[in-house]
Amino acid sequence: MNEQAPAIELKGISKAFGPVQANKDISIRVMPGTIHGIIGENGAGKSTLMSILYGFYKADAGAVFISGQKTAIPDSQAAIAAGIGMVFQHFKLVENFTVLENVVLGAESGARLGPSLAKARKELTQLAADYELNVDPDALIENIGVGMQQRVEILKALYRQADILILDEPTGVLTPAEADHLFRILEGLKAQGKTIILITHKLREIMEVTDTVSVMRRGEMTATVKTSETSPAELAELMVGRKVLLRVDKVPAQPKDMVLEVDNLEVIDDKGVKRLKGISLNVRAGEILGIAGVSGNGQSELLEVLGGIQSATGRVKLNGQDIDLTGKHSDGRSRRKRGIAHVPEDRQREGLIMDFKAWENVAFGYHHEEEYNAGLLMDQAAIKDDAAGKFTRFDVRPDNPMLEAKNFSGGNQQKIVLAREIERNPDLLLVGQPTRGVDIGAIEFIHQRIVELRDAGKAILLVSVELEEILSLSDRIAVIFDGQMMGEKLPNDTDEKELGLMMAGMTKEPDGPVHEAVEAQLAHVDGEAK
Amino acid sequence: MQTMPKWADIVLIPVINLLLAFIISGFVILAIGEDPIAAVGLMVEGALGSSYGWGFTLYYATNFIFTGLAVAVAFHAALFNIGGEGQAALGGLGVALVCLMIPWPHWTVALVAASVGATLFGALWAIIPAYLQAKRGSHVVITTIMFNFIAAALLNYVLVNILRPKGTMDPASAKFAEATHLPTISDMLNAVGIPFAARTPANITLIIALLACVAVYYLIWRTKLGYQIRAFGKSQAAAKYAGISSVKIIMVTMAISGGLAGLMAINNVMGEAERLVLNSVEGAGFIGIAVALMGRSHPFGVLLASILFGFLYQGGAELALWTTIPRDLVVVIQALVILFTGALDGMVRAPVERVFLMMRKKEA
Numbered sequence: 001m002n003e004q005a006p007a008i009e010l011k012g013i014s015k016a017f018g019p020v021q022a023n024k025d026i027s028i029r030v031m032p033g034t035i036h037g038i039i040g041e042n043g044a045g046k047s048t049l050m051s052i053l054y055g056f057y058k059a060d061a062g063a064v065f066i067s068g069q070k071t072a073i074p075d076s077q078a079a080i081a082a083g084i085g086m087v088f089q090h091f092k093l094v095e096n097f098t099v100l101e102n103v104v105l106g107a108e109s110g111a112r113l114g115p116s117l118a119k120a121r122k123e124l125t126q127l128a129a130d131y132e133l134n135v136d137p138d139a140l141i142e143n144i145g146v147g148m149q150q151r152v153e154i155l156k157a158l159y160r161q162a163d164i165l166i167l168d169e170p171t172g173v174l175t176p177a178e179a180d181h182l183f184r185i186l187e188g189l190k191a192q193g194k195t196i197i198l199i200t201h202k203l204r205e206i207m208e209v210t211d212t213v214s215v216m217r218r219g220e221m222t223a224t225v226k227t228s229e230t231s232p233a234e235l236a237e238l239m240v241g242r243k244v245l246l247r248v249d250k251v252p253a254q255p256k257d258m259v260l261e262v263d264n265l266e267v268i269d270d271k272g273v274k275r276l277k278g279i280s281l282n283v284r285a286g287e288i289l290g291i292a293g294v295s296g297n298g299q300s301e302l303l304e305v306l307g308g309i310q311s312a313t314g315r316v317k318l319n320g321q322d323i324d325l326t327g328k329h330s331d332g333r334s335r336r337k338r339g340i341a342h343v344p345e346d347r348q349r350e351g352l353i354m355d356f357k358a359w360e361n362v363a364f365g366y367h368h369e370e371e372y373n374a375g376l377l378m379d380q381a382a383i384k385d386d387a388a389g390k391f392t393r394f395d396v397r398p399d400n401p402m403l404e405a406k407n408f409s410g411g412n413q414q415k416i417v418l419a420r421e422i423e424r425n426p427d428l429l430l431v432g433q434p435t436r437g438v439d440i441g442a443i444e445f446i447h448q449r450i451v452e453l454r455d456a457g458k459a460i461l462l463v464s465v466e467l468e469e470i471l472s473l474s475d476r477i478a479v480i481f482d483g484q485m486m487g488e489k490l491p492n493d494t495d496e497k498e499l500g501l502m503m504a505g506m507t508k509e510p511d512g513p514v515h516e517a518v519e520a521q522l523a524h525v526d527g528e529a530k
Numbered sequence: 531m532q533t534m535p536k537w538a539d540i541v542l543i544p545v546i547n548l549l550l551a552f553i554i555s556g557f558v559i560l561a562i563g564e565d566p567i568a569a570v571g572l573m574v575e576g577a578l579g580s581s582y583g584w585g586f587t588l589y590y591a592t593n594f595i596f597t598g599l600a601v602a603v604a605f606h607a608a609l610f611n612i613g614g615e616g617q618a619a620l621g622g623l624g625v626a627l628v629c630l631m632i633p634w635p636h637w638t639v640a641l642v643a644a645s646v647g648a649t650l651f652g653a654l655w656a657i658i659p660a661y662l663q664a665k666r667g668s669h670v671v672i673t674t675i676m677f678n679f680i681a682a683a684l685l686n687y688v689l690v691n692i693l694r695p696k697g698t699m700d701p702a703s704a705k706f707a708e709a710t711h712l713p714t715i716s717d718m719l720n721a722v723g724i725p726f727a728a729r730t731p732a733n734i735t736l737i738i739a740l741l742a743c744v745a746v747y748y749l750i751w752r753t754k755l756g757y758q759i760r761a762f763g764k765s766q767a768a769a770k771y772a773g774i775s776s777v778k779i780i781m782v783t784m785a786i787s788g789g790l791a792g793l794m795a796i797n798n799v800m801g802e803a804e805r806l807v808l809n810s811v812e813g814a815g816f817i818g819i820a821v822a823l824m825g826r827s828h829p830f831g832v833l834l835a836s837i838l839f840g841f842l843y844q845g846g847a848e849l850a851l852w853t854t855i856p857r858d859l860v861v862v863i864q865a866l867v868i869l870f871t872g873a874l875d876g877m878v879r880a881p882v883e884r885v886f887l888m889m890r891k892k893e894a
Contacts, residue, residue, distance in 0.1 A: 309770050332773025342771070350771040353764045360757070365772035367757055377752040 005068030007032035007195035008053075008084075008164055013062035015048055022048040024219045026062070030164075030212075035186060035196045037206040037227070040216030041239055041439030046199050049216070050166055054086045055079045066164075085157025089169040091149050093141045099152050100124065100137040103159050120159065127158050131188050146296075147178035154185065165189065166197045171205060175294045176467065176500035183209045201440075203232040204468075215239055240441045250451045253475035255284035258320070259459035260306075260428050265314035267301045267483075275301040276312065277483040283428065283459040288450070290474025290491075291463045294503050298483035299463045300345055303432045306461065307342040308335035309350075319427060332365060341421035343414075345432030345463065351417040352405040359387035359401035362420055390419035395445065411442030418446060422453055429453055432463045447473060467496050481505045534886035540831070544824055544871060546878050548838075551870040555863040564855050576848025577841045583848070585716060585730020589802065590814075591840030592732065593618075595739040596794035597818025598836055599746050600652075600787045602827040604670075606750055607783040608763040613659060613674025614791040615815025616681030617652040621792025622799040623685060624651030626693065626806035629706040640710040644800050645738070645793060652792015653785040655681060660784030664777040670784065678815070689808055703806040712801045733801035742790065743829035749786070750829075759783050791815060817864075823872035835871075842867065 006029040015023040022045045030036040040046050051057045053064065055073040064071050066082050073079050079086070093102050100120055108116045121137055128134050135144070135151050144152075150170060157165055167186075171179040186196055186209055198210060206213050207227060214224040215238040223238050260283040267276040276298045283289045293299045304310035308331045316323040318338055324330045335342070344350040352361050363372045363383045372383050387401035394415045396408070405413060414434065421429060431450060435443040450473060454460050464470050470477055471491050479486040479502040486502040556566035577583045597614040604611035611617075624647035634640035659673035686701065693703040714733045719726040750756040762769040762779045769776065794814060799806055817839055824838070825831025846860025870878075 307771065308773060331775065332771055334773065336773065344771055346767075349765060349767045351768070353761050353768050355764050356761070363757075364761065364768070367754055367772075373754060377748070378754055378757060380752070 004032060006030055006065070007034075007067060008197075009065040009068075010049075010053070011063050011065065013049065013052060013059045013064075015045075015052060015057060015059050021219050023052070023059070026216075026219075026221045028214055028221065028224065030195055030197060032067075032163075032195050033190055033193045034211040035190055035198060035209055037198045037200065037210035037213040038216060039200060039203070039206050039213060039235060039239060041201065041441065044216040044239070044439075045219040046216055047168065048219075050086070050168060050197070050199060053079065053166065054084060080160050080162070083161060083163040085154075085160060085162025085165045087150065087153040087157060087165065087167045087170060089172060091146075091153055093149055093152060095142040096140060098138050098140055099135050099144070099155075102141060102152055103137075103156050107160055123159060124155060127155055130192065131158070132185060133158075145178075146173045147175075147181065150174070150182065151185070162194075164195045164197065166199070168199045169201070170198070171200070171202065172465075173295060175504050176496060177504055179205070203235055206235065207232060217241060236440060240439070248447045248451060248472045251455070253287040253454065255287040255475070256457060257285050259283055259285050259318065260461065261315075261317040261320075262306075263315040263317075265302070265305060265312050265316065267298075267305060267310060267312045269301075275483050276305070278314070279480075279483070279485055281478055281485065283461055285427070285459050286454060286457045287475040288454050288460040288462055288473055290470040290477045291461065291480055292467060292470045292477055292499050292503060293463075293465070293480035295465045297480050297503075299480050300432070301483075302480070303342070303345065303430050303461075303463055306335070306340065306428075306430050307344070308332045308340075333368065336365060336424070336426075339427035340430065341424050341426035341428070342430040343417050343421050343432060343434060345436070347410075347413055347417050348406075352413055354404070354406040356405055357401065358391075358396075358403055358405050358408065358416055359384045361405050361416055362387040362390055362401070364420065366420070366424065390416070390423060393423075394419040394449070409439070410437040411439050411446075414438050414446060415442065418449060422449055425456075426458065428459045428461065430461050430463075433465065434462070435464075435466065435469060443469075467499055470499070471496070479503055534883050538882060538886060540826060540828075543875070543878055543882060544826075544831075546882070547824075547870040547875065548867065550878070551863070551866040555866050558859065558862055558866075559855065562855070562859070564853060569849060569853065569855060572852060573841070573845030573849055576852075577845035580727065581716075581725070582727035582730055583844060585714075585727055585732045586844040586847075587837070587840040588715065588732040588736055589730065589797070589840070590843040591836040592736045592739045592797045593794050593814040594817050594821045594836035594839050595743065595833060596797070597791050597815050598821030598825060598832040599742055599818075599829060600789075600791035601818045601822035602825065602829070602832055603746060603750070603759075603790065604783055604787040605822060605827040606756070606763045607759045607779055608766075609660075609663075609780065609783060609787070610671045611656065611674055611784065611787045611791075612671055612819065613656060613677045613681075613788070613815070614818045615811050615813070616674070616678035617655045617788040617791035618794045618798075618811040618815050619678075619681045619685050620655040621648035621652040621795035622806050622810045623688060623795075624648045624792060625795040625799045626703050626706075629710045629800060630693070630703060633707065634709050637710055637712055641712060641734070641796065641800070644710070644796050648792045648795040649789040650792070652795075653789035655792070656784040656788020657781060660781045663784075664780040670780075682809070685806075686808065689806065693806060701808045705805045706800065710800065711804060712796070714801075731802040733797065735797035735801045738793070738796065740833070742793065743833050746790075747829045755782065791818070820864075820868040820872060823868075823875075838867075839864070 009029045011027050013023050013026040026049060038046050048057065052059045053073065055075040055078050064073060071082050073082060094105065100117055103124060104116050104120045124137050133151050133155055135148055135155065141149060170182060174182060190196060200206060210227045212224060213227050215222045215235060217239055262279060262281050265276050265279040266274065269275050279302060281289065291299050301310055305312040305325065306316065311326045311330055316325060318340065323338065348354055353364065366372065373379055384401060391399050391401055396412050396415045434446050434450065438446065450460060462473055474491055476488060477491055477494065478488045479499060481503060482505060559566040559569050577587045597618060600614050601611055625644045628644045628647035629640060655677060659670050659677055662668040662673050663670045689701045689703065694701060695704045712733045712735065714730065715736060716726040716728045716730055750760065758774045759779055761772065762774055762776065766776065798810055803810060821832055821835040821839055824835040842864050846857065849855050849860060850857040
């Protein structure tokens with residue numbers, strides 16, 4: 001079709017880890033000057049494929065062609081030499097170095113740093129002008145926001161003369177506005193003839209910026225289509241292999257008694273920085289309150305305080321009774337006794353012990369419960385029994401609680417945590433990032449379970465950085481920015497744009513038709529936010 | 531994804547590590563002009579070739595089981611207790627006080643009381659660093675090392691100024707009364723008609739050590755406390771989420787660890803020396819670290835590793851006795867074993883894993 005050689009072409013790439021076939025006979029052609037999306041569920045093999053391209057893994061079979069030339073990529077040096085640049089999901093920057101120092105790091109010439117830095121400064125200015133990538137070269141990484149940090153990563157790749165830029169889940173940490181800016185930068189790069197590969201699990205991004213899109217499922221490339229000729233629904237189906245609900249099916253909430261009342265909560269971290277600046281909110285039985293916000297604005301601290309992990313000042317009441325925020329009864333165990341269950345934001349660091357067997361994790365946090373103990377010893381048979389039941393009811397795969405937690409995929413790990421917390425039948429469920437790193441099929445299941453718990457008359461506090469999730473699950477939405485509540489919205493009365501503005505700290509004038517009850521509840525919060 | 535079967539992890543890798551250590555030791559022996567094959571023969575013969583040799587090997591092994599378990603228990607909570615040496619020394623003080631202060635009617639009662647004394651003193655010596663770690667953030671690695679020196683100085687003072695009988699020049703306590711003397715393995719086996727060399731130090735404490743292995747297994751893998759210790763050791767963030775108190779786990783784990791190290795004293799002080807002497811621990815506290823590393827912090831592994839190190843100790847003594855190979859060389863061999871089983875474990879692990887991956891691929 002096109003006479004030009006593809007910027008990058010993979011032919012028959014296969015890679016197995018033991019019995020797991022992570023990539024199976026994958027072939028793609030990416031034409032120069034295009035943005036090519038790769039979409040797929042977690043564990044579909046996207047990251048493995050990119051790691052092969054960047055020289056982290058060696059493919060078992062297949063070949064890589066760059067601009068028509070067969071190229072071996074044994075390590076990342078070779079990838080850089082071949083003009084491939086990679087922007088990782090988790091930035092690889094030295095926090096206490098300046099932007100300039102980070103860009104030069106690993107590409108210094110000669111023993112003396114001075115000349116390299118001077119040269120880099122000149123090039124950086126040029127790159128910034130060419131691609132609208134404005135960053136202060138002398139700012140310390142720790143002092144600039146994540147959006148800026150990402151730009152530094154892109155600059156690093158461009159400084160190394162990358163023609164092909166691979167971005168792995170680049171918008172995970174960005175606000176919608178920052179993401180839009182990133183897409184503009186990508187468009188600019190494309191206009192300059194760079195080739196971009198965008199790995200993501202967000203359909204919206206694929207539809208917005210890519211020219212072509214490849215869908216991966218279980219290690220195989222199931223389709224490559226022109227973005228203009230497809231739809232989100234079709235892509236979702238290709239990813240999962242069946243039709244999925246993108247919106248949650250739920251009846252209107254029927255809020256009952258007040259369960260959680262939070263008043264003027266303040267948290268100061270070890271560095272003396274105020275992370276929560278007087279948060280007030282409440283959640284009733286039978287409703288889901290969603291907290292929207294860019295990560296790092298205090299929502300983690302809010303969950304930690306309520307979950308008993310972090311101490312705080314202020315007042316929290318559960319079912320009308322005060323909760324200890326600093327003293328002896330301020331720990332996870334006491335919270336569980338009071339009927340608060342907690343699905344933490346980071347299931348791998350907090351929610352599960354990755355090296356424990358899955359069945360051991362089923363008792364985690366509830367290991368004091370009588371049903372799990374028999375005299376001096378823990379009742380292993382009872383725990384295993386319980387685990388088997390939970391695995392069946394929550395459709396955890398593989399259905400084998402004897403495996404270690406780390407052997408499950410993200411979605412299935414999350415199901416283990418959810419099963420443990422939801423089946424305690426708590427009065428209040430705290431849920432942080434319920435579907436982060438979870439594949440679409442499991443997202444649907446997890447959302448249904450959360451709604452079911454709501455319909456059973458329980459209060460749910462949901463924290464998520466995915467606006468789509470907040471919008472589809474919540475009965476009310478509160479926006480948090482810089483440790484303060486920016487206001488509250490009803491999901492039907494708002495959209496991603498408005499919430500995005502609020503998440504970025506821009507309060508909307510209170511002219512919109514806010515629900516009366518919400519207005520009354522939030523009168524003083526709004527006052528503080530201004 | 532399991533890259534290799536469990537048996538390879540537990541058995542194959544330590545064995546390869548050991549072989550490598552022994553091969554290099556062989557070259558060292560060759561370099562000083564001795565015959566390595568003959569040296570190995572002599573060590574095996576001296577340590578395992580007779581009940582006399584076994585009597586010593588098992589005595590040393592008993593010491594190492596206690597200190598090894600002590601380090602292993604702490605490892606499960608991600609605590610590195612390097613203070614076994616000092617805790618065992620304090621355990622010795624506990625044993626000496628119990629044995630000297632009360633006229634015991636029979637060794638059985640004395641053994642129970644001395645065990646309690648040893649455990650308490652050892653635990654106490656570990657609880658102080660534990661408190662400093664839990665409440666003040668002083669790292670136990672640093673504080674337990676320092677406490678080894680404090681323990682040595684303390685015992686020096688106590689032996690010279692308090693426990694030394696009047697008129698003697700030896701910084702040691704008085705001999706314990708006859709009624710506190712523990713039966714040796716040889717006494718016990720001869721009583722049931724099995725011949726075993728007399729005048730060997732292995733004693734009934736060996737049985738207590740084996741029981742301690744079983745107890746530690748149950749503690750770590752079957753009790754709620756063990757569950758919490760392991761959870762804390764694997765992920766402190768998760769432990770906090772679950773409401774497991776870090777202060778409690780650090781204090782309790784270190785107390786158990788110190789108690790186990792202290793318990794060693796019923797072997798060397800009560801069972802062997804029958805009085806408290808200066809430097810009674812003789813480095814067993816440090817060997818415990820190697821034993822725990824090699825035994826993968828599992829009681830059964832600790833048992834096997836303890837026997838190995840008991841063999842090295844006894845075989846090494848024989849080597850020094852019958853050849854011109856200096857005793858220091860035995861220390862070199864021990865160091866090589868520690869180096870390979872502990873520090874260089876990863877060197878062997880990666881290639882072995884690759885072999886298993888390749889084998890699996892062929893099967894598939």
